[in-house]
Amino acid sequence: MKTIVLTGASGGVAGMIRPLLRTNYKLRLSDRGAAPADLGPNEEWHQADLTDAGAMAALVDGADGVIHLGGQSVEADWETVARPNIDGLYNILTACHEKGVNRFIFASSNHAMGFYPRRRRVGIDQAVRPDGLYGVSKAFGEAICSLFADKHGMRCMSIRIGNVGTAPLDIRRLSIWLHPEDLVQLIEIGLEHPEIHHAIVYGASHNERTWWDNTSAHSLGYEPKHNAEDHRDHALAEQAKIPAEPVGDLFQGGTFTGDGFDGDLDRTLNARPIR
Ligand code: 15L
Numbered sequence: 001m002k003t004i005v006l007t008g009a010s011g012g013v014a015g016m017i018r019p020l021l022r023t024n025y026k027l028r029l030s031d032r033g034a035a036p037a038d039l040g041p042n043e044e045w046h047q048a049d050l051t052d053a054g055a056m057a058a059l060v061d062g063a064d065g066v067i068h069l070g071g072q073s074v075e076a077d078w079e080t081v082a083r084p085n086i087d088g089l090y091n092i093l094t095a096c097h098e099k100g101v102n103r104f105i106f107a108s109s110n111h112a113m114g115f116y117p118r119r120r121r122v123g124i125d126q127a128v129r130p131d132g133l134y135g136v137s138k139a140f141g142e143a144i145c146s147l148f149a150d151k152h153g154m155r156c157m158s159i160r161i162g163n164v165g166t167a168p169l170d171i172r173r174l175s176i177w178l179h180p181e182d183l184v185q186l187i188e189i190g191l192e193h194p195e196i197h198h199a200i201v202y203g204a205s206h207n208e209r210t211w212w213d214n215t216s217a218h219s220l221g222y223e224p225k226h227n228a229e230d231h232r233d234h235a236l237a238e239q240a241k242i243p244a245e246p247v248g249d250l251f252q253g254g255t256f257t258g259d260g261f262d263g264d265l266d267r268t269l270n271a272r273p274i275r
Helices: 012-021 053-060 078-099 133-152 180-192 228-239 265-270
Strands: 003-007 026-031 043-047 065-068 103-109 155-161 198-203
Touching (some): 133 198, 155 180
Parallel strands (some): 003 065, 065 103
8 A cells, every 4th residue: 555645634625535545545644733533544643844844854754645735725924824835835845855755746726716707717728816825825836846747757736626525615616616535536646647747637526617627637537426516506505695795706716806805806807818
């Protein structure tokens, strides 16, 4: 069995995918916080902070790959975002390079592209349009994974995750939802596919209302099993409880785009595509 490091292991997404991953891999779980209460078979615990380069070197030593969910997972001030998501990501990638760990799965986010209007279909060939400092850190993450693939021969996958859960939470999530089983399928492609260099894929299930062209994932064999539309009534009922948002409802990134917005709404919405 391969040994795979999972960062952010005490978080919500990790909690949903660990039971599926540990049937196929020996997991080395890591987080800066407390260990998950439900450690299972094939799981061992290593408390470590991404900002500690020495701890990252020890963490990845002897592993076959890394699933990097760790770091700041929502919008925050620059210091809070940059320490784990910029410096920390650099630390763990450098540790992988030094220790010969060749596979790296990066949890990117839809928020790297959040300022694309909902009416636009986007793929992996358009320029990034981050919707906050968190989104900027995810665009940086994709760039540094590309660098480590090109310059150091690593095999990386950046998954632009939509929203992970057992059901979509609102109308926006009907377009971007990702069932944990489909996320695990993408991760296993990233860990195993022989031809990956740096793949950018969308972390989305088979959603009828998708805004994303996920050809890059499908060409690697991704066949999502879940469809947000099967949970349509639940999502629409939840949406009815949420107030309308003049900015957030127009863009793919939702509330992240309206947070602190004092720009030119018409220009942001109608800007000519860069490509
Ligand atoms: C993300 O990237 C966040 O980590 C998650 O908490 C959600 O906000 C998600 O995006 C989303 O866009 O729904």
